[in-house]
Amino acid sequence: MPEYKLKINGEVKTVNTDADTPLLWVLRDELGLTGTKFGCGKGLCGSCTVLINDEAERSCSVEVSKLQDKEILTIEGLARDREHPIFKSWIEFEASQCGYCQPGQIMTVLSLFNKHGKPSDADIETALTGVLCRCGTYPRIKKAVDQLFENRG
Amino acid sequence: MKRRDFIKIVSLSGGGLILAGFVPSVFAGNDSNGNNFQGDDPDKKGVFAPGVFVRIDSTGLVTIIVAKSEMGQGVYTALPMIVAEELDVDWEKIVIQQAPAGKEFGSQTTGGSTSVRFSFDNLRKAGATARMMLISAAALVWKTEGSNLYTENGFVIDRISGKKLSYGELVDTASGLPVPSDVKLKDPKDYKLIGKKTHRKDTPPKIYGTALFGIDVKLPGMLYAAVKRNPLAGLGFNSYDFADAMKVNGVVDFAEISGKIAVIAKSTWQAFKAAEKIAVDWQKGPANEMSTQKLREFCISKLDEPMEVIKSEGKSRSEIDKNLKMIQADFELPYLAHAPIEPMNCTAEFKDGKMEIWAPTQNPQGVRKSVAQLLKLSEDDVRVNVTFMGGGFGRRLASDFALEAAEISYKIKKPVKVTWTREDDMRHGIYRPFSFHRLRGAVNNDGGIEFFGHHVISSSIWGQQSGNNPSPKDAGIAEGTTEIPYKTAGFHIEGTTVRNHVPLAYWRSVFHSQNPFAVESFIDELAHSAGADPLEFRIKNLHNNPRLLHVIKRAAELSDWGSKRPDGTGVGIAVFEGYDSYCAEVAEVTAAGARIKVNKFWGVIDCGLVVNPDTVEAQMEGAIIFALTAALKGKITFSNGTVDQSNYDDYPVLSYDECPAIQIEIVSSSEKVGGVGEVGIAACAPALCNAVFAASGKRMRVLPLNG
Structure with a gap:
């Protein structure tokens, strides 16, 4: 099996895996980074969202062989800073229920947070519409996100 | 502190405490600090364990055991709040652990909106018992009367001298005391925690990505399995060819399990790839002829046939004054999938004659029992650890996914995790039954309901699961039809059950997800047939029911019911x-x-005394969104006996941009604790469709609306 060097959460990780293995399964099965979740395998639910070069991407739909020299950030990388404003806002509004989709929601919001001063409502809606939640936490995610960007001014 | 032997106490499900030589189980799973733990054996250090729900160690660390499954509804917070309230401990300092399957916990089934409702009294007693024993211990140490002592934030305090001892310092003494049979519970007016909006203990580990869901379990030496199942539920295979699958990198083995074929590999991805390459000749059967279209035609043909009477009161239809207008309407609801975002999965390890399971299950005791039965093991040799789960909604009451993992591990003698693809989950699920409804009714000249008739056609979930063939009256299909909140001069309920091969499931609120849709939509139709406002019509015809009346009035006020809205916009109500x-x-x-x-949706709930208002509000929001998804989009259909849908593209769920604004009000109440999780489902679809009628004049009687 070919060997790949991946830059994940600021560290270089070496994995030996099939070239067509989606990043999702490299993270979960090879590297033990299980905060990134499997939901649909087809880029339909967004639970597996990570940042690749600061863009929110569906890790179930990116093959490991396409990731050389790219910077990958997962929920575990973000959570090294437990004081990150996204986490604080999520806790304040209790945006999580079962919690399974939340890493994908948070990484999606992070891509906006890292990019814009203050994204438009349409930007937020477009980004979050791709991340499904079955418990129905959308109203609280909306409150958490609205406050997150309001605080930033 | 000196180590000593501890008296272990088992709490019986009835709430009584007995002394026993019970050694608490070795727990595995999540704690609320975001640690995944295994083998936290309370016997290793000095612990005071009065009953199975509370442990206090010599450092004063209080561990509260949750014996229900946390699937998003907030039991990891609400249940410990009840214990902590009576125990008088600092909420910020407690740790919460998940119980494995065990008879000592009482029923661990998480469903029926029962977790807080049925645990409330028992958990209060658990907390109060521990507190009372700590007071008795302090009284012994200080050689004083217990009546001089009180507790606060993890300390016993002497009212007179002001001396204090922490719970941790009292662990040794308390452990040697007899367990009081009768304990005094707090007066609800003294509650400090119960009723206060409280942050969830499970949120931090979940948002940091450290929480252990079923799919995240990894054991040393574990292999990964995918399973091929007959698309025609209930049947197995004639033959299969594994040659191509064996060529996939990482594939190590395969196993036949109860009519299915499992492929075992070194990673999930390799197992998924290999499973697609197994060529199988599946068994076929008469169910191959079944389709949604044929089922529909059959049920519609049955709608007008007189069927078994389930309930009949007052005037019959033929006795109704012929001058009154009798209206009739048919309603139709499809099969539904639960489609939780975490697909079915389970991990099992069979070793030295014992089976250990890590399952995202709503029914750990059921998993334990069914695994023991399948593999002819003693239940004592089957241990079931409960993980967090990415949504339950009733799907995880069944044990099918756990049986697969157990059977594979049993055969290959290695630890294995079975993960279902989304397609497996959608096509090999268990489904909320379809239903057809014919309603008939008439309003008299006083605006009262002269007649209300309902014929429901559906399938019996428990009938199928138990292998019985109950009569319509006992089949469960009439849930929500026989007790409607309105006065009627004539009331007539009939039922017809249909049996087929489609595996059925309890789905959040069960038949309340369908019957009240027909009933509350038809009440609206009756109101309109009489030229009455649907809100006024409901209030006028309501039985004496002050609590229901109150929530109706509050919902009307919050939504500004009578206000003029723009053309094309309307409101609808359901109760x-x-x-x-x-x-x-x-x-x-x-x-x-x-x-x-x-x-927008407005929801008002009176669920009696509230433990954590924040999770009640979240459950109401979630129930509305869950039911709205079903009403707008949800539909599982069958062709040739097999499920047509496969993933979230053809079984869509409501997305962020489609979610309406939702405003929830919780009625302040000191009444008996009521259920919450399923309560918000029933009124959603009829309120929606009644609003569509108000907005457009069009009656929506078939769900989903966008189907």
């Missing part, structure tokens, strides 16, 4: 009583041609 709770919902929609935009 529900069940699970010892009361609920009214109002929907506002704008209809533009065929397009329906849901603007």
Whole structure:
């Protein structure tokens, strides 16, 4: 099996895996980074969202062989800073229920947070519409996100 | 502190405490600090364990055991709040652990909106018992009367001298004391925690990505399995060819399990790839002829046939004054999948004659029992650890996914995790039954309901699961039809059950997800047939039911019911009583041609005394969104006996941009604790469709609306 060097959460990780293995399964099965979740395998639910070069991407739909020299950030990388404003806002509004989709929601919001001063409502809606939640936490995610960007001014 | 032997106490499900030589189980799973733990054996250090729900160690660390499954509804917070309230401990300093399957915990089934409702008294006693024993211990140490002592934030304090001892310092003494049979519970007016909006203990580990869900379990030496199942539920295979699958990198083995074929590999991805390459000749059967279209035609043909009477009161239909207008309407609801975002999965390890399972299950005791039965093991040799789960909604009450993992591990003698693809989950699920409804009714000249008739056709979930063939009256299909909140001069309920091969499931609120849709939609139709306002009509005809009346009035006030709205925009109301709770919902929609935009939902719930108002509000929001998904989009259909849908593209769920604004009000109450999780479901679809009628004049009697 070919060997790949991946830059994940600021560290270089070496994995030996099939070239067509989606990043999702490299993270979960090879590297033990299980905060990134499997939901649909087809880029339909967004639970597996990570940042690749600061863009929110569906890790179930990116093959490991396409990731050389790219910077990958997962929920575990973000959570090294437990004081990150996204986490604080999520806790304040209790945006999580079962919690399974939340890493994908948070990484999606992070891509906006890292990019814009203050994204438009349409930007937020477009980004979050791709991340499904079955418990129905959308109203609280909306409150958490609205406050997150309001605080930033 | 000196180590000593501890008296272990088992709490019986009835709430009584007995002394026993019980050694607490070795727990595995999540704690609320975000640690995944295994083998935290309370015997290793000095612990005071009065009953199975509370442990206090010599450092004063209080561990509260949750024996229900946390699937998003907040039991990891609400249940410990009840214990902590009576125990008088610092909420910030407690740790919560998940119980494995065990008879000592009472029923661990998480469903029926029962977790807080049925655990409340027992958990209060658990906390109060520990507190009382700590007071007795302090009285012994200080050689004083217990009546001089009180507790606060993890300390016993002497009212007179002001001396203090922490719970941790009292662990040794308390462990040697007899367990009081009768304990005094707090007066609810003294509650400091119960009733206060409290942050969830499970949120931090979940948002940091450290929480252990079933799919995250990894054991040393574990292999990964995918399973091929006959698309025609209930049948197995004739033959299969594994040659191509064996060529996939990482594949190590395969196993036949109860009519299915499992492929075992070194990673999930390799197992998924290999499973697609197994060529199988599946068994076929008469169910191959089944389709949604044929089922529909059959049920419609049965609608007008007189069927078994389930309940009949007052005037019969033929006795109704012929001058009154008898209206009739048919309603239709499809099969539904639960489609939790975490697909079914389970991990099992069979070793030295014992089976250990890590399952995202709503029914750990059921998993234990069914695994033991399948593999002819003693239940004592089957251990079931409960993980967090990415949504349950009733799907994880079944044990099918756990049996697969157990059977594979049993055969290959290695630890294995079975993961279902989304397609497996959608096509090999267990489904909320379809239903057809014919309603008939008439309003008299006083605006009262002269006649209300309902014929429901559906399938019996428990009938199928138990292998019985219950009569319509006992089949469960009439849930929500026989007790409607309105006065009627004539009331007539009939039922017809249909049996087929489609595996059935309890789905959040069960038949309350369908029967109240027909009932509350038809009440609206009756109101309109009499030229009455649907809100006024409901209030006028309501039985004496002050709590339901109150939520109806509050929902009307919050939604500004009588106000003039723009053309094409309308509101609809529906009400529900069940699970010892009361609920009214109002929907506002704008209809533009065929397009329906849901603007807002108002929901008012009276669930008696509230433990954590924040999770009650979240459950109401979630229930409305879950039910709205079903009403707008949800539909599982069958062709050639097999499920047509496969993933979230053809079984869509409501997305962020489609979610309406939702406003929830919780009635302040000191009544008996009611259920919450399912309460918000029933009124959603009828409120929505009644609003569509108000907005467009069009009656929506077939769900989903966008189907």
